[in-house]
Structure formats: structure tokens, C-alpha cells
Amino acid sequence: MGGNRIVVYKEPGVVAVEDHDAPKLEVPAEVAQAKGLTRKAEHGVILRTVSTNICGSDQHMVRGRTTAPPGQTLGHEITGEVVEKGSDVQFVDIGDICSVPFNIACGRCRNCREGQTGICENVNPGRAGSAYGYVDMGGWEGGQAEYVMVPFADFNLLKFPDRDQALEKILDLTMLSDIFPTGYHGAYTAGVTTGSTVYVAGAGPVGLAAAYSANLLGAAVVIVGDLNPDRLAQARSFGCETVDISADATLEDQIAQILGTNEVDCAVDAVGFEATGHGSGAGEAPAAVLNSIMSLTRAGGSLGIPGLYVTGDPGAPDEDAKEGTLKVRLGLGWAKSHSLYTGQCPVLKYNRGLMMSILHDKAHIADAVGATVLPLEDAPRGYQEFDRGAAKKYVLNPNGLIPAA
Template sequence: MPDNRVVVYKGPGEVAVESIDYPKLELPTDVVDGLGIARKAPHAAILKIVTTNICGSDQHMVRGRTTAPVGQSLGHEITGEIVEVGDDVLFAKVGDICSVPFNIACGRCRMCNEGKTGVCLHVNPARPGAAYGYVDMGGWIGGQAEYVMVPFADFNLLRFPDRDQALEKILDLTMLSDIFPTGYHGAVTAGVTTGSTVYVAGAGPVGLAAAHAAQLLGAAAVVVGDMIPERLAQARSFGCETVDLSGDGTLAEQLEQLLGEPEVDAAVDAVGFEARGHGRDAGEAPATVLNSVMEVTRVGGALGIPGLYVTGDPGAADDKAKEGTLGVRIGLGWAKSHSLTTGQCPVKKYNRQLMQAILSDRAQIAKAVNATTITLDDAPRGYQEFDGGVARKFVIDPHGSVAA
């Protein structure tokens, strides 16, 4: 039996690569005991990881800003080659290279039947919705590993049609498991369309993915805001305008300089609960982005909110924020007739179309997010550099599958 190793959270600011058991076609104990379903998973497949990415959501855990326990396995952005399938898997085949949506979904419940795979009812006893390698998400082993088990394989896996083409474009295709659909979801739910002016808060990988998605959707102007010069430069590298929120000018003032008016048609919050206040020496203020995007979005506009907000943040600045209660100016949003969309992106809603955009050279998401390949053993360094604000999306290549 092959060995298996996985990236594990060891405490605030620390991860390590540890040996674990090779996966079996079995469901996690938490899911089996909590939902009263069978442990054996003939509907599952085992994948040899081709690529797996470090996500900003992982970084929240590693910073100690969630209730993740020491020993939590990490990684929910997974692309892999099928090496084993259960007896009930009818269509996924050994040798297929597939993208794995970070949402784990049964394909059988009411939410899955409605296309809301981010809140599947049968994969997590604690709450609707599950993910690989994430706190309170069902106990599923993470995918920053050498091998991983994927349940309900026929429903969850997105097969790439041509193996050679997939490996050639793997740095783009690896983004289909999370950030490209998530960024696209943020732009779609913000109402981005032909000729829109768009503001994206945050120039991390999801923000950059949302900005590229807005371009694909036909936006006339995409403005990205951040406080890190390297990340703002990355946004400009593929045609975005930028605003530096560490300076003295307000967001509305900077938008007016760029667009001729202090507001936009649509806005995306790609920052989430670790937001900082705008301006020099500003401290953490978790409602900053939500309030600022309401301020600059036109009357009747929409806000896409793919940025993560949590119900448990032990590192928050005050007791209210520790439970996810923030000082959001909902009255402003109400007065401006805004619509807001939150929650996990339902990856399956978008991943096939985005795959086709990549394969036809319509989307260059790896370039937009500055995809950078590292080995599994380099994962601790990748986490450290990502936490420092580098303008890179780290792609872990456990088996040397990515061509130089």
C-alpha cells in the first residue's frame, strides 16, 4: 500500500507534513455517528493528488482565527487522478484526471437537488455543508496530501476530457476546485454584466479571481482595493485599476478619480472577517469591507460576499466579533435597496463552464493569481510566505506532476 502524507495544523502560525493512513473507501466517524449512515462508501473514489492549493481560508485556521484543533488536516482545493473506485461508482474511471469541488455533496438531498451543493444536508452533522480538511466541516481528511478519498464520486468529480491537455493547463485547471468558481460566484451574485463598473475588495487570490471573472463577464472597468503594493501590482498586471486603501484618500474619492463618479454598479467582498480599517495604521475592524462596499455601490446594486465570515473567532478584537456579530450598517444597505449574497460558493454550478473557458483559452486564471508551484514538503514555507502577503497562489505538487 502506498504511503500517504498530509499537511496538518500544529498551532497558531505552524503547520507540518505528517504521515497518515492511506485512504479507505469509508466515511469519517463524525459523519457516520452524527448522521447514522453506513461507514462503507462504495460510492467513493480514491485520488492520487496531482495538484492541491493553499487557500486563504486555510490561512484563517493557521493564524489561529478559528476553532480548529491542533492536528486538523488541511486542504480543500484538490485536483487528482483516480486510482481506485468503489463498486457503486458507475461513470468515474481509474485514470481519469478530475477537479474536486471543495464542497462535499451527496447529490441526493433537497439542497443538492436545488443546486445548493455548498449546504448539502447529508455530509456534516454539525451544520449544512462540508469541506475537506476544514474545521467543523464534517471531519473529512484534507487534500494537501498525496492521496485523498472523495465520496459520492460520480456526483462530485469533474472529469477533464483530455489528459494531455489537462496536464498542459493544470495550473489553470487546479483553480476550478475553489477560487475560480468562488470569485466568479462573487461577481455573478454582485450582478456583474456587460458594461458594469465593479469594485473588488481584496487582492488576494479570491479577489484576483473575482476581478478576472468580472472581466470575463464583460465589465467595463474593474477596480481592486488592497493595502499591499505587491498584490495591487498583480491586479494591474491583467488590466485592473487599483486603489491603495492604506493612504489618506477615501475609497469613494479614489473611485471618483478613476471612474468619474464615487460609486460602482457592483461590488465584491473578497476579504472576509479579518478585515482591517482603511487608512494609515488602521487596526482590525471586521465590518469595514461590508460597510465600505455598501457605501460605494449604487442604489439598487448588489454585493457578492465570497469572503469568509465565521461564527467562532477566538482571536477577534471584541466579544461580539468572536461569535461573528459585527457592526454592519444594514440600514444603509436597506435604504439603498441592496441585495447581498453570502455563503460558500456552490462550485458545481460553475466549474464545468469555467473549465471550458480555460480549455478554449478564454480564461487565464493561473496568470491572474500568479500560480506558483511548490512541493508538499515546502507547504510550511508556502503558508509562511502567503501569510506575509505575497502576491502568489501556492500550488502544491506532491508527486512532481506539474511540468517545468
């Protein structure tokens, strides 16, 4: 292994692919010092990246809507081949192709033992929870790269049972690192079940994954809301109904046209803090989606909120929102006895079952989200097109291992 080509945030709107040193079996110095870990990570592996995806969460940083510093490496959606492993790795072998949950988890702390791997206590000195290539997440190097180090590999990695089958289905399997489990988590925590009527706010990749997951869970009707006509068309491609949030007609009226009632059983917020208000000419309104899903969801319903909310947003429209304080109608949610589920998806809770659905042809998530392959060097173009609203999920191919890409 020589060096490592990796995607780096430079300034708002600008990313570049740069040469870095090859990763080592080491945890970040700040994590080791704060958490009392050995710097040498004999529990880790080095992966040669097979596929790595551009995520809407990355786009928040690239837009300058977080406190990410210039030089922040990017990428937390990773699938790769093991090329090196530490002496403490017992159950993963050189040559295995594995999915990497975007959550970095130790497998040893209380939260990990209780299945809450999105809020591991031992991998980030600043707060519970960590991820690769993300601001305030412990300094772990990003995976939009040729190679990446994965710690606590026996716990974190999901090994695919057959190499040839994995490469054949890689565009579906690459979604297991984040958006498929995250979308499924949004639908599952919203209580989607057989016969449910569901509203999904946002037709980006996570919203499309949530809508697709709602269908897998047996929903009777899945309605997706967005203002991007191409993304709404993508939602309709696998059987969803759609509503245009930029239309003058209210969301309640548009939903009533579909269902005959202006309420749904449950709802998913797949937008997060860069939300747009409803109606023609509406601007940014950070709490718009949270308030709309409380308004639309029946009394006693549940709200899944996988959309990202942050504690530091320098580009927010008001001073409160810059620190994550939003004008949410909590009184309405309380009056309707809503249950709200927030936070990182604990990927390990779902990824094996979703893998089996893919391997046995029950799930075709790549088609649903518009998977589109680019070479690593074209990552800047992928970020630009995604930011302009392309109805695609960009999959980077750093080492030319994706068949027929």
C-alpha cells in the first residue's frame, strides 16, 4: 500500500481529492488520550475501498452549514475489502468484503451493549457517538478514499458471505453503510406496519430509502413530499404518491386529495435542519418539517426523525437556529400524544436483515435511490450535482472494483 487519495472539504462549496498518507492501525490521538485507549489499534483493519457514497450529511458540511474546518476529510458510507488486520481481529479475514456502519462503536460500553451503537461512549471525546469523516465526531479519517481504517472490526464489520455475489450486488449492498438502515430506522421508529398510511418529508436519498422501507414494512400508502420534481418522480418510480411542498395548496389539502383525510398514521422527517417552508416562494425554515409532521400525523402516532439536526450552524437564518434552538410546536405534539424518535440510526440493528433482503432479491434499494457510479476523482462534480438537486445517489469507485462501472 502506498499513499491514499481522499476527498477533503476546502471551503464552502469546494471539495478536492488530495494525497494523504496511507492509514495505519491507530485510533486518533485525541480519542486515545481522552478515553484511555492504546493508540495502536490491534482490534482494527485496513480496508481497500470498494464503494463509498456521497451523503446529504456530507453536503451540510460542504455547504458551510456546520463548524467543519477546512481540511476535514469526508465520507462515512463505506464498503471495502480487508487488506490488513490487527492481531486482535479474530473473525474477519484478509480478502473479506464488508459493509462498514457509519457509526463507529467500541462494542464494550453500556450503550453499545444495549444496541445503541450510534451513541458509543468510547470513540469521541466530545460527546457520545462518532462517525468517519465528520465534524465533531472524534477525528476519524473519512472513507471517500482508496483506503480506510476501521476500528473494533469484529464488532463493527458486516461480512458478506460470498465475494462474487457481493460484487454483483454492490450497488445495493453499498447502501447498507447508512441510508438503507437510516431510512428503515425512520420508518420503523415511526411505527410503519401493515396497512399504514405514511408521510415522508424529503425525497433525497434518505427520504427515498425511508419510503422504500415503508413499502417493505407493509404500508398501504406512502406519500413523499418535496419541491424537486425530479426527486418526486424518483419516488413515484417505485409506487409512492407525492406532494409538492412549494404548491399553494396546503399539505393537509394535498394529502386529503390522496387519502380522503388530511391525516396519516405516521411520518418520517428525512430533511433535517436545512428545511424549506411550505408554499410558493417560501424560504428556509429550520423547524418547518418537524411542525408539519406533527400537524399531519394522527393523535397517538409516531414520528421517525432520521433527518440531521446540529448544535452549530453558522449559516442558519436566525441566532437561535445557529445553535440548534428551533421553534418547534411541542405543545401540539404533546396534545396529540406523539412519540418522537431522533438521533443517529444504530446501523448494526438493521444491516444484516437488510443485507439478506438484498441477497435474496427482496430489496432493490439502488434502483429506488438512483445509484450512479463516479470515479473518485469526479467527487467534486458529484457534490456539485447533488447540491443542485440531482435525483441520484452518487457512489464513488476509488479502486475500480465496481463491476461494469
